[in-house]
Amino acid sequence: MKMIEAIVKPFKLDEVKDALLEIGIQGMTVTEVKGFGRQKGHKETYRGQEYTIEFVPKVKIEVAVQDSQVQRVLDTITRTAKTGSIGDGKIFVRDLAMAVRIRTGETGDTAL
Amino acid sequence: MKMIEAIVKPFKLDEVKDALLEIGIQGMTVTEVKGFGRQKGHKETYRGQEYTIEFVPKVKIEVAVQDSQVQRVLDTITRTAKTGSIGDGKIFVRDLAMAVRIRTGETGDTAL
Amino acid sequence: MKMIEAIVKPFKLDEVKDALLEIGIQGMTVTEVKGFGRQKGHKETYRGQEYTIEFVPKVKIEVAVQDSQVQRVLDTITRTAKTGSIGDGKIFVRDLAMAVRIRTGETGDTAL
Ligand SMILES: Nc1ncnc2c1ncn2[C@@H]1O[C@H](COP(=O)(O)OP(=O)(O)OP(=O)(O)O)[C@@H](O)[C@H]1O
Ligand SMILES: Nc1ncnc2c1ncn2[C@@H]1O[C@H](COP(=O)(O)OP(=O)(O)OP(=O)(O)O)[C@@H](O)[C@H]1O
Numbered sequence: 001m002k003m004i005e006a007i008v009k010p011f012k013l014d015e016v017k018d019a020l021l022e023i024g025i026q027g028m029t030v031t032e033v034k035g036f037g038r039q040k041g042h043k044e045t046y047r048g049q050e051y052t053i054e055f056v057p058k059v060k061i062e063v064a065v066q067d068s069q070v071q072r073v074l075d076t077i078t079r080t081a082k083t084g085s086i087g088d089g090k091i092f093v094r095d096l097a098m099a100v101r102i103r104t105g106e107t108g109d110t111a112l
Numbered sequence: 113m114k115m116i117e118a119i120v121k122p123f124k125l126d127e128v129k130d131a132l133l134e135i136g137i138q139g140m141t142v143t144e145v146k147g148f149g150r151q152k153g154h155k156e157t158y159r160g161q162e163y164t165i166e167f168v169p170k171v172k173i174e175v176a177v178q179d180s181q182v183q184r185v186l187d188t189i190t191r192t193a194k195t196g197s198i199g200d201g202k203i204f205v206r207d208l209a210m211a212v213r214i215r216t217g218e219t220g221d222t223a224l
Numbered sequence: 225m226k227m228i229e230a231i232v233k234p235f236k237l238d239e240v241k242d243a244l245l246e247i248g249i250q251g252m253t254v255t256e257v258k259g260f261g262r263q264k265g266h267k268e269t270y271r272g273q274e275y276t277i278e279f280v281p282k283v284k285i286e287v288a289v290q291d292s293q294v295q296r297v298l299d300t301i302t303r304t305a306k307t308g309s310i311g312d313g314k315i316f317v318r319d320l321a322m323a324v325r326i327r328t329g330e331t332g333d334t335a336l
């Protein structure tokens with residue numbers, strides 16, 4: 001199992017979510033964050049407005065998936081989150097040692 | 113060391129926290145998040161109110177523990193976060209390569 | 225690649241950020257969280273004000289780096305986030321299996 005964590009532009013959340021639902025993703029968790037990349041947040045254009053502040057608002061989307069789904073999720077997020085301008089975001093993938101679905105007590109892949 | 117990450121119903125936070133303190137947990141970090149599982153957030157009942165929106169408010173509880181404590185923490189969270197209704201949440205476990213306690217500089221298990 | 229996750233006092237964010245930029249860090253993500261450590265949040269002094277509540281506001285700083293940079297980032301965060309009083313925070317390090325820079329499609333170390 002892997003946790004895929006994508007930090008994307010907030011206005012892209014719905015488009016990414018819909019695309020992930022279309023490929024069969026069962027759940028996700030979203031956190032409001034702020035950050036910067038190589039341009040240090042300077043002059044990043046966000047929804048048509050120019051920011052000169054250093055931290056730019058982003059959303060973090062977390063999706064826990066079976067190993068076999070990782071590549072498809074990465075492709076889907078990359079395709080839908082991309083605008084071609086700076087600040088489009090990053091995706092990080094990390095191993096999951098275990099998962100539990102609280103209501104049923106299921107563990108492992110079937111818990112996702 | 114492991115990081116245990118539980119996404120639970122917000123009104124369960126205090127009950128889970130108290131149960132974790134009772135089994136000797138030394139610290140935790142809480143983040144407000146929103147998400148959905150298999151029902152896509154539709155018709156999930158939360159504090160007696162019905163949500164038709166897609167993202168439902170949740171809290172993420174993160175607890176870093178020694179390997180020997182993992183099973184007890186999982187059992188405690190599962191027991192206290194469970195209502196029996198949909199949306200009770202998920203627990204994810206991931207490896208921790210290192211931990212540092214900033215004030216003392218301690219590292220490893222004693223830093224937790 | 226590693227993800228370094230530091231939970232620090234909110235008023236230390238700018239100092240930690242500036243120190244990380246000075247050692248060449250290219251990006252970071254910040255989340256507002258709340259938590260407690262060994263003192264259970266009791267009597268923790270924060271910006272001169274005494275909190276008796278159990279959860280104390282903190283910020284989580286996440287920095288994805290190449291393995292060779294981990295020790296320098298740990299040293300920099302520890303040095304700048306430390307006040308010497310309780311509640312200075314924790315740093316957790318976890319493995320990253322993969323990273324993608326969305327705009328360019330780059331993966332691995334060059335994506336960070
Ligand atoms: N090394 C990093 N560690 C942690 N988070 C990062 C890192 N780099 C970027 N991020 C997060 O991703 C967000 C988007 O980064 P961004 O897309 O600007 O990266 P970039 O490398 O500057 O690419 P681009 O040149 O396309 O802007 C940042 O606001 C930050 O939240
Ligand atoms: N695959 C997943 N990846 C990331 N987060 C998830 C995933 N599945 C669920 N979550 C998070 O856990 C929360 C609770 O999920 P939920 O308990 O509804 O899961 P479920 O599989 O639908 O189980 P149930 O049938 O009991 O509702 C979601 O709101 C979301 O934040």
Ligand SMILES: Nc1ncnc2c1ncn2[C@@H]1O[C@H](COP(=O)(O)OP(=O)(O)OP(=O)(O)O)[C@@H](O)[C@H]1O
Pocket residue numbers: 138139140141142174175176177213214215216223224231258259260261262263280282309310311312313314
């Ligand atoms: N075991 C843990 N798991 C998850 N988060 C933790 C853990 N311990 C501490 N934290 C997070 O780090 C923050 C700061 O912790 P804190 O510095 O008070 O740790 P401590 O062990 O009590 O050290 P000190 O004695 O210096 O206060 C907490 O508010 C919480 O968000």
Ligand SMILES: [Mg+2]
Pocket residue numbers: 036037038039040086087088
């Ligand atoms: Mg950038």
Ligand SMILES: [Mg+2]
Pocket residue numbers: 148149150151152198199200
């Ligand atoms: Mg559900």
Ligand SMILES: [Mg+2]
Pocket residue numbers: 260261262263264310311312
């Ligand atoms: Mg403390």
